[in-house]
Every structure is written in structure tokens, then in C-alpha cells.
Ligand SMILES: CSC[C@H]1O[C@H](OP(=O)(O)O)[C@H](O)[C@@H]1O
């Protein structure tokens with residue numbers, strides 16, 4: 494039986510066509526409400542769960558999204574691999590709007606307001622995050638993007654800013670001086686929580702604009718982003734359709750055991766409520 498694939502749709506991707514046996518599922522979590530109901534079903538014979546990150550109708554800012562609930566809900570529904578589809582600004586000339594990037598690194602420019610860990614409340618753990626995305630899933634996404642006919646860039650550094658306002662021009666130039674490739678507001682937070690939930694995480698990033706550094710292009714605007722998304726969302730869906738059949742049933746990557754040596758707390762002092770809240774993620778290590 495194939496493992497369940499989760500898709501988190503970003504700006505412009507609020508539903509996943511082509512799924513069969515669809516159910517809308519409300520999931521309760523110890524971390525509050527996910528962004529919306531999850532859509533469960535099958536895509537080309539593979540079990541799939543879909544969630545729109547900002548909610549249907551795009552109701553939550555990047556800072557307001559309840560990332561912990563979203564990831565926990567995926568885990569609760571049996572998901573083992575998450576594919577994120579996201580709109581990003583390009584920080585490099587060669588990443589033209591309309592191109593796809595499969596990023597492999599992040600730089601954190603969020604401001605510490607987001608809940609980006611399941612740890613706390615009496616339990617401390619530190620997962621490895623040097624390689625923040627699943628290399629195996631990302632390779633499959635790259636191959637699927639090529640097969641779908643996209644112009645796709647393999648690897649790249651995603652700057653995750655807080656938003657919701659876009660960057661100043663000075664910030665945009667600063668990120669370019671870091672050698673970063675793309676900029677968005679959501680994916681790093683998800684990647685951290687996916688790692689803490691022992692889920693693989695990979696990103697299909699659709700370049701929608703040149704942010705505000707490029708002298709020959711208009712500064713980023715929602716209007717321009719939506720136009721590019723509309724023209725390319727079918728491609729993102731095509732990549733997902735391509736990839737589901739290519740993902741092996743069993744995972745052989747390290748993502749599946751990322752919590753094994755992460756907890757530093759004396760397990761005898763973990764409060765009962767914390768233990769209960771984290772049982773789904775950590776129970777097998779806290780016996
Ligand atoms: C609509 S422009 C800015 C918005 O788009 C990206 O969203 P997502 O990552 O969910 O596709 C970016 O991160 C911002 O949230």
C-alpha cells in the first residue's frame with residue numbers, strides 16, 4: 494500500500510483537481526485549528542491529502558497560518574510526505590517568472606512570532622536541519638517538473654520573510670548579496686515542523702516576479718503574481734500528477750527518524766499534558 498502524500502497549496506492553489514473518492518475532513522489538533530478542512534482522496538491510485546495553506550478564499554496571512562496544526566493534521570491523517578506548492582519572488586536573473594525552482598536551502602527572516610516548533614511546555618528537543626528538505630522527494634519533484642515540460646531549477650536558497658508587506662529594495666539587494674535564489678513567506682516554517690513530525694518535505698516553487706531589485710521589471714505586486722499563477726497553476730498540478738506515481742512506497746531517507754536522538758529532556762519530568770499532546774509525534778520514543 495502506497496504511503497499517503499500530502500499537498501499544501503499556497504497562493505493560487507486552493508483545490509486539487511483530478512482527485513477521486515473525495516472526502517472533506519475536519520481535524521482537531523492539540524495545537525488549534527488547521528487552515529481549513531483537509532481534502533482526502535486518491536490521485537492516480539495514490540492516497541492523497543490536500544490542504545490550502547491560507548484557507549479557501551485566502552483568509553490567513555503568512556504570519557497567521559497555524560503551521561503547527563496544519564502539519565499535525567497531515568500526520569494524523571497518515572501522511573508521510575508533504576509537497577508544498579508556493580509562489581515565490583525571484584532573486585536571480587535566470588529564474589524567470591514562470592520558471593519552477595526546487596529549493597534545497599532556507600534563510601530565516603521571520604521575526605519569531607510564529608510557532609515553528611512542537612517542543613516547549615516541559616520538553617526540549619533539537620532536530621537536525623542542515624538539509625531542510627527531503628533530498629529524495631526533491632529529486633522526484635525535479636524529475637517530474639522536467640517530465641511535465643517546465644523550465645526547472647534544481648536547488649536554490651529560499652529566503653523566508655515575515656511579510657505580509659513585500660521587501661524593501663535594500664532588503665531585496667541584501668538577499669541577492671547572500672546568494673539567495675528566491676523569496677517567499679511560508680515554507681521554512683513548514684519545513685521545520687515537518688522535520689519535527691518526521692515527515693518528508695519538498696517544495697515546488699513557482700517564480701512569479703523579480704521582487705523589487707530588477708531595474709528592467711516592475712516591482713512585485715499581487716496583481717502580477719496572480720497573473721503568473723493563473724498561467725502556471727496547471728503546470729504545478731501536472732507536476733504533482735507526474736510525481737505521485739514515481740514515489741516509492743517505502744521511505745529510505747533520514748526524515749522518517751529525525752526525532753530519534755532529538756530529545757534532551759529527562760523523559761521522567763515531561764508533564765502529562767505535553768506527553769499526550771505529542772504522543773502522535775513522539776510516543777514511540779517516550780515509552
Ligand atoms: C500572494 S503574494 C505573497 C504570498 O504568496 C506566497 O504564498 P505561498 O507561499 O503560500 O504560496 C508568499 O509566501 C506569500 O504568502
Ligand SMILES: Nc1ncnc2[nH]cnc12
Nearest residue numbers: 580581582676677704713
Ligand atoms: N516577491 C515576493 N516576496 C515574497 N513573497 C512572494 N511570493 C511571491 N512573490 C514574492
